[in-house]
Amino acid sequence: xxxxASAVRSPLVIPAAVAVAILVVPLAALLVRLxxxxxxxxxxxxxxxxALWLSLRTTLVTTLLCVALGTPLAWLLARxxxxxxxxxxxxxxxxxxxxxxxxxxALLLTWGRLGLIGGPLDSWxxxxxxxxxxxxxxxxxxxxxxxxxxxxxAMAALDRRYDDIAATLGAxxxxxxxxxxxxxxxxxxxxxxxxxxxxxLGEFGATITFAGSFPGMTQTAPLxxxxxxDVDQNAAxxxxxxxxxxxVAVLALLRGRWLR
Amino acid sequence: xxxxxxxxxxxxPSPRNVTNSPRNVTNTSRxxxxSPRNVTNxSRxxxxSPRNVxxxxxxxxLSPPERAVLRGGAGGFTLHIDLEVGPGEVLAxxxxxxxxxxxLLRTIAGLHPLDGTLTVDGEHWSDRSPQQRSVGLVLxxxxxxxxxxxxxxxxxxxxxxxxxxxxxxxxxxxxxxAVGMESFAAQRPSQLSSGQAARVALARxxxxxxxxxxxxxxxxTLDPATRSDIRGMLRDRxxxxxxxxxxxxHDTLDALTVTDRLCFLEGGRIVATGxxxxxxARPTTPYAARMVGLxxxxxxxMDGRVLVNSNEIQTSARIGDGAAWVGIRPSAISLWPxxxxxxxxxxxxxxxxxxxxxxxTARVALTGAVDVVAEVTTAAVADLDLRxxxxxxxxxxxxxxxxxxxxxxx
Numbered sequence: 001x002x003x004x005a006s007a008v009r010s011p012l013v014i015p016a017a018v019a020v021a022i023l024v025v026p027l028a029a030l031l032v033r034l035x036x037x038x039x040x041x042x043x044x045x046x047x048x049x050x051a052l053w054l055s056l057r058t059t060l061v062t063t064l065l066c067v068a069l070g071t072p073l074a075w076l077l078a079r080x081x082x083x084x085x086x087x088x089x090x091x092x093x094x095x096x097x098x099x100x101x102x103x104x105x106a107l108l109l110t111w112g113r114l115g116l117i118g119g120p121l122d123s124w125x126x127x128x129x130x131x132x133x134x135x136x137x138x139x140x141x142x143x144x145x146x147x148x149x150x151x152x153x154a155m156a157a158l159d160r161r162y163d164d165i166a167a168t169l170g171a172x173x174x175x176x177x178x179x180x181x182x183x184x185x186x187x188x189x190x191x192x193x194x195x196x197x198x199x200x201l202g203e204f205g206a207t208i209t210f211a212g213s214f215p216g217m218t219q220t221a222p223l224x225x226x227x228x229x230d231v232d233q234n235a236a237x238x239x240x241x242x243x244x245x246x247x248v249a250v251l252a253l254l255r256g257r258w259l260r
Numbered sequence: 261x262x263x264x265x266x267x268x269x270x271x272x273p274s275p276r277n278v279t280n281s282p283r284n285v286t287n288t289s290r291x292x293x294x295s296p297r298n299v300t301n302x303s304r305x306x307x308x309s310p311r312n313v314x315x316x317x318x319x320x321x322l323s324p325p326e327r328a329v330l331r332g333g334a335g336g337f338t339l340h341i342d343l344e345v346g347p348g349e350v351l352a353x354x355x356x357x358x359x360x361x362x363x364l365l366r367t368i369a370g371l372h373p374l375d376g377t378l379t380v381d382g383e384h385w386s387d388r389s390p391q392q393r394s395v396g397l398v399l400x401x402x403x404x405x406x407x408x409x410x411x412x413x414x415x416x417x418x419x420x421x422x423x424x425x426x427x428x429x430x431x432x433x434x435x436x437x438a439v440g441m442e443s444f445a446a447q448r449p450s451q452l453s454s455g456q457a458a459r460v461a462l463a464r465x466x467x468x469x470x471x472x473x474x475x476x477x478x479x480x481t482l483d484p485a486t487r488s489d490i491r492g493m494l495r496d497r498x499x500x501x502x503x504x505x506x507x508x509x510h511d512t513l514d515a516l517t518v519t520d521r522l523c524f525l526e527g528g529r530i531v532a533t534g535x536x537x538x539x540x541a542r543p544t545t546p547y548a549a550r551m552v553g554l555x556x557x558x559x560x561x562m563d564g565r566v567l568v569n570s571n572e573i574q575t576s577a578r579i580g581d582g583a584a585w586v587g588i589r590p591s592a593i594s595l596w597p598x599x600x601x602x603x604x605x606x607x608x609x610x611x612x613x614x615x616x617x618x619x620x621t622a623r624v625a626l627t628g629a630v631d632v633v634a635e636v637t638t639a640a641v642a643d644l645d646l647r648x649x650x651x652x653x654x655x656x657x658x659x660x661x662x663x664x665x666x667x668x669x670x
Contacts, residue, residue, distance in 0.1 A: 161403050164371050167390035168397040169417035170468065179416075183407045 027244060034241045035234055042238035045231070050216045051224035052242065058132050058220060059200040062139040066147040066196040071189060074148050075177050078155035079163070089152075096145040103141055104209025111137065111210070134211035135218050139200035147196040154188025155181060194254050198247065263472055263504040266342040267376010267386075269360075269367040339363050339528040341376070345472075345504040352515040353508045355525035356547060361508040364525070365474045368506070369395045380471050380504070391420075396465030396473045400480040402457035404449035410436060410460045411445040417468035435463040439493060455486035459493060466501065473498075473505040479514060487511075494518055512551050516540065524548050542587060542664050549587070555632040557586040559663065566663055571629045574606045575661035583666040590623060590635035592660035595644055596653040606656045612646050622646075626654060 035042065043049070077089050095103055111118040111128050118128060128134060158181060166176040182189070204222045211218035213227060221243055228236040339360040345351045353361045366372040370390035378385040385393050396417075404413045414435050418428035436442045439459040449457055458478060465473060478494065479487045495518045498505055509515055515522055516536040524532040524545050532544045543549040549556030557568045561581045566573045573586055599607060610628035622641045624634045634654065636644075644652065 159403065161399060161401075162405065164366075164369070164390075165397055165399075165403055165464075166416070166420070167371065168369050168393075168395050168470075168474075169464070170391050170420035171416070172391060172420075175420060180405060184405075 030237065030241055030244060033237050035237070038234060039238050042232070042235045043242065046228040046235035046239040047215050047219070047224055048221075048239045048242060051219055051221045051239070052246075054132060054135070054216070054219065055201060055221040058135040058139055059197050061132075061136050062143055062200040063193050063197045065136070065140050066144050067189065067193055070144055070147040070192070070196075071151055071182065072177070074151035074155055074192075075181055077148070077152045078158070079160075092145055092148050094145075095141055096149070100142055100203065100205030100207075101209050104138060104206040107138060107141060107206060107210040130212055130214060131217050135207055135220060138206040138210045139203045142203055142206055143196040143200045146199050147192040150192030150195055151185060151188050154185040154192075158184055190254070194250075197250075201243075201247070262347050263345040263368070263378075263380045263506075264343070265364075265368060265374070265376070265378045267374050267378075268341070269339040269363055269372055269374050269376075339367070341367075341530065343523065343530065345506060347504065348502050349521060350498050350505040350507060350519040352519035352522045353506055353525060354510070354515055354522060354548070354551065355531075359525040360528040361525055362476055363528075365397075365476050365506060365508060368472060369393065369397055369474055394468070394471040396468070396470035398461050398465045398473075398475045398478045400477040402449070402454070402461035404452075404457055404460055404464070406449050408448075409445065410441060410447050410449070410452065413449070413460055414464045414467045417464065421468055432463075432467055435467040436460070438466075439463045439497060453486075454482055455490055458482060458486075458490050462494065462497060466497070469503075471503045473501065473503055475505065475507040475509075477508055477510065479509070479511065491518060512553075515551070522548070542585070542662065544585060544666065553590060553633075555586075555588040555590060555593075557588070557630055557632070558666075559584045559586045561663070566661075568630055571608075573630075573661060573663075574658040575663050576659045577661065577663040579663055579665055584663050585666055587662040587664070588632060588656055588660065590633045592656055593626075593632060593634035594655045595624070595634055595636055595640065595646070596655065597644055599653050600655060605658055606654075606661065608654045609651055610654050612648055612650045612652055614648055615641060615646055617641070626652070 073092070077085055077092070080088075098106075108115065110116050111121075111134075113119065113122045113127065121127070128137075162180055162184070163176055166180050171179065202222060203220070204226070207218065207220060208223055208226075213219045213223045215224070219227070221239065225236050225239045225243070228239060341360075341364060343351075343364075353364065355361055363372060367374045368378060370385070370388060370393050374386055376386065380394070404410070405416065408416065411429060411432050415425075415428040415432035418431055419425065423431075433442060433445060436445055439462055441456060441459050441463065444452060444456060444460070449460070452460065462478070475494075479490055482490055491514060498518065505519075507514065507519055519536065522532075522534055522536060522539050523530055524547060526545065526547065532539075532548060534544075539548055540552045540554075543552055543554055543556055546556055557573075559566050559568045559573065561567070561579060561584050563581065564578070566575055566584065566586065568586055575586070599609075608629045610626040610630070610632075613625040613627045613631075615625070616623045617638055620638050622636050622638045624636060624641070624646060626632050626634060632654075640646075646652065
């Protein structure tokens with residue numbers, strides 16, 4: 001028996017146990033209520049296949065957008081020294097704390113017919129249809145900050161003397177980014193992408209506000225769960241459980257490789 | 261190929277550009293004398309001082325001299341430089357921490373702005389980006405790109421300059437062979453020892469054939485055995501290098517064995533230069549004297565009499581009146597329990613300030629009318645019952661006292 005006082009036997013266990021309960025009990029409740037026999041029928045009622053397929057497509061496109069646009073932004077933020085960079089960093093963080101519904105309203109005012117971008121587009125005869133594109137816009141709006149902050153953190157921690165060495169070896173800033181910065185922060189990029197993907201998958205408020213909830217068009221899995229709740233609680237439970245399983249599976253898959 | 265840099269560079273540490281290279285931790289025995297140590301301590305603040313410094317200390321017109329002195333806690337300083345390095349020459353840059361050595365290297369590399377001119381091989385480099393210059397940079401940590409093999413690390417510079425992959429690798433392989441690392445070409449940096457990584461880092465810097473090679477304490481983080489191994493490799497490799505090399509070091513042995521000329525920097529200014537031989541024989545700054553283990557006393561020569569702290573020093577050397585240095589080798593100092601009799605010599609009663617043993621030799625710091633370090637046998641320490649605070653009689657033969665003018669020399 002260990003002589004050393006063990007943290008496991010201290011009073012700290014009580015709040016820790018409460019915390020675990022807060023997190024785990026609802027998940028258990030979901031699975032306990034699940035009716036295995038009627039699962040296929042319930043999923044059909046909820047329009048699960050369509051919703052999940054839409055969620056899968058849109059969240060993947062969103063994640064790719066985050067990586068393609070967010071990685072250069074993260075690098076610029078990590079290496080910029082001016083005061084404007086701090087301001088920019090703060091601006092990038094705003095959607096992180098903004099209620100998603102407010103984000104949805106802001107997106108409407110941007111892309112709507114009278115919006116900042118939608119207005120000029122409308123005069124060119126282009127209107128943003130209520131389809132998956134709107135879903136991607138909403139999801140990217142809420143996910144990108146997660147990605148940028150995660151990757152910027154990894155890049156800022158990268159020893160600047162690598163940049164210096166690369167520069168003296170003749171590497172342009174773009175080449176340094178491509179051949180030094182990105183390869184060295186791949187784990188950060190992977191975890192940032194996972195965060196962004198998870199945030200996009202759970203996106204609800206901005207999507208329903210900006211894209212609506214049209215089955216097959218803009219109704220992602222979370223929206224379908226919400227709508228099913230009105231019609232048939234079993235259907236909602238079924239779809240919600242499937243989402244839980246998908247999320248746990250993805251986390252488990254990535255955990256071994258990149259996430260800790 | 262030659263390098264000439266003149267002008268100013270202003271240094272203001274910010275948490276992001278402070279380099280954390282561990283400073284030379286060996287050779288504490290050199291710091292036997294206690295008073296000059298303050299210099300190092302004061303200047304060390306520079307590299308670790310907090311952020312409450314203006315981003316750029318006032319600059320503009322040519323600064324008055326006092327602006328060049330190190331501003332201890334505040335952390336910023338201005339480097340005033342006029343330096344030339346000849347083709348194939350290896351210049352050692354020495355000085356206390358925070359004296360501007362690294363800033364000077366970064367300025368030459370183009371990583372730090374220069375208010376002045378930098379000419380290399382007849383080309384003006386002042387307005388060029390690091391990429392447009394032709395420098396090789398090696399730091400205390402090898403900083404090899406961890407995701408690339410040793411070969412691809414060495415080939416990186418050539419690839420960046422637009423050379424074909426095959427040709428770059430071929431050249432990189434030859435460069436690895438020149439530092440004895442050809443059999444490690446496929447290894448990742450994590451598989452290399454610190455000495456092997458140091459070799460690859462040198463090969464990487466030299467592969468593109470830079471006109472200027474900048475080495476910032478390249479041996480500082482190596483253990484003693486590896487250090488002497490890499491020092492030998494460095495000396496051999498630099499012998500065939502036609503460009504200009506500047507080596508920043510705190511290590512006396514590096515400076516004396518690897519380099520052709522020594523340049524001492526203090527508070528952002530060059531305070532002395534000279535060949536290793538000159539510096540060993542007649543150092544002209546306290547830092548240089550401490551480095552080569554010589555006692556250096558500031559003296560005033562009046563009517564042929566040599567005065568240190570208004571005590572006259574007997575010497576067989578003859579120089580004209582004016583400010584002078586008195587140099588005394590620690591081994592030329594004899595210690596006595598009672599005043600001895602005999603030939604003309606300097607005799608003082610001093611107080612033992614500290615003792616450091618190194619094998620059979622002891623370095624005894626003495627204070628009083630003059631502050632000197634004596635080198636005696638370890639047996640003498642016991643025989644004379646030396647201990648801090650104890651008085652002791654000290655003699656130095658007049659023929660062992662070197663006197664040379666403060667201006668000129670090394």
